[in-house]
Amino acid sequence: MTELEKGIKDEDSSLQMENTYIPELPDGSEEGDFLALDLGGTNFRVLYLQLKCGKIVVEHVKKYHISDELRVGCGNKLFDYLAECVSNFIHSEGIADKKLPLGFSFSFPMHQRSLDVGILRQWTKSFAATSVEGKDAVQMLREAMQRRGHNNIDVVAILNDSTGTLMQGAAMDKRTRIGLILGTGSNACYVERADKVYHWESERHGEKEVVIDTEWGAYGDNGVIDFVKTDFDRQVDENSLFTNSFTFEKYIGGKYLGENVRVILAHLTKQKLIFGGNISKKLLIPNSFNSSFVSLIELDTVTNSIVETEKILDMFDLTYTNDDIAVVKLVCEMVSLRAAVLVSVCLSELLKHMNKDDVTIAVDGSLYKCHPRLKSWMEKFITLLAPDHTFHLLLAEDGSGKGAAFTAAIAARLRHRSMGSV
Numbered sequence: 001m002t003e004l005e006k007g008i009k010d011e012d013s014s015l016q017m018e019n020t021y022i023p024e025l026p027d028g029s030e031e032g033d034f035l036a037l038d039l040g041g042t043n044f045r046v047l048y049l050q051l052k053c054g055k056i057v058v059e060h061v062k063k064y065h066i067s068d069e070l071r072v073g074c075g076n077k078l079f080d081y082l083a084e085c086v087s088n089f090i091h092s093e094g095i096a097d098k099k100l101p102l103g104f105s106f107s108f109p110m111h112q113r114s115l116d117v118g119i120l121r122q123w124t125k126s127f128a129a130t131s132v133e134g135k136d137a138v139q140m141l142r143e144a145m146q147r148r149g150h151n152n153i154d155v156v157a158i159l160n161d162s163t164g165t166l167m168q169g170a171a172m173d174k175r176t177r178i179g180l181i182l183g184t185g186s187n188a189c190y191v192e193r194a195d196k197v198y199h200w201e202s203e204r205h206g207e208k209e210v211v212i213d214t215e216w217g218a219y220g221d222n223g224v225i226d227f228v229k230t231d232f233d234r235q236v237d238e239n240s241l242f243t244n245s246f247t248f249e250k251y252i253g254g255k256y257l258g259e260n261v262r263v264i265l266a267h268l269t270k271q272k273l274i275f276g277g278n279i280s281k282k283l284l285i286p287n288s289f290n291s292s293f294v295s296l297i298e299l300d301t302v303t304n305s306i307v308e309t310e311k312i313l314d315m316f317d318l319t320y321t322n323d324d325i326a327v328v329k330l331v332c333e334m335v336s337l338r339a340a341v342l343v344s345v346c347l348s349e350l351l352k353h354m355n356k357d358d359v360t361i362a363v364d365g366s367l368y369k370c371h372p373r374l375k376s377w378m379e380k381f382i383t384l385l386a387p388d389h390t391f392h393l394l395l396a397e398d399g400s401g402k403g404a405a406f407t408a409a410i411a412a413r414l415r416h417r418s419m420g421s422v
Ligand code: GLC
Pocket: 040, 106, 107, 108, 109, 110, 124, 125, 160, 161, 162, 181, 183, 184, 185, 186, 187, 188, 215, 217, 249
């Protein structure tokens, strides 16, 4: 049995996949007004979307900053703040009295018991608010909304960003069967045959397929991919908010690629191999080297320039020669290339497992969008690794927001259908 099959069967596996309880993809009939929330990165976003014949015809978005105190402070305060933002948004949009279904994009590993129940397994990325792990994020949101007196918002679905991206991708291209996030974190979901999924009573539900969230960021937490781990990775792990977890994400996520490069450059400087052995204070600060710098340096490599690299090294108060620049570029290339290979290995396994022809992989995330050659590397490696499976990568922007509205529309459709069958 492959790791993938073990994951779906919910046995002791290195992949703790989750059922999303989404049994169908957008089919072009989605209609109505929806609210969507997107929590997972530095900003919290509230969206109002109108769907007509499966297309988004109106989209209003507002971003709210989430402070560090809120992200790592008391969980109830975090949800109170989310409710406050929703309240601010619906008042400014003049829709506070409307009864609206809401899709909640909550991009953290959760255990779903239905479309509108998501128990947070553990925080990831830069969140660590207390007393939320083990609890249902939908319930916490509902309670916070009630505390503010908002009783006419109906949270009908919770999902993560990779699922949202799959939904948004499917609305753009019917062949979409995989959703991929390459942003701060990384994750993928795919459409699985319902009869292969343990704990999914396909006979009772009558559904043939269901979307599975692989939560591949945590792949390797049990040591199965330790052969890839270097001393640099161990240092990145030590400097992270959650040590010994989210192993795979630390090789490929935007939150970590820059840190990987920083750790390597600091090591090479201490060995007196670059920058004349003169380390700058800034380069010693964990997480000071953003992954967007890696993308910019890669851009220099692709365009045969050194302009961006010089600007970045100046920001770090480093004195450098042309040889130093060449080394910095090589380090960025190697770290990026490893990420591209690892993501491609997993995507090609998914393609082989699904065994369908002509699969569209919907992708979103800052890393994917900003890095100048991740996409072309991935196309090359997936083709090499899964030569019998045709695929193409489709940018599905704002999958977490738009996809939440599509999921809410599907949840409403399923409710309607089940009421009709009573
Ligand atoms: C983390 C979360 C996952 C999310 C991913 C991308 O890996 O656990 O749910 O999809 O980040 O944001």
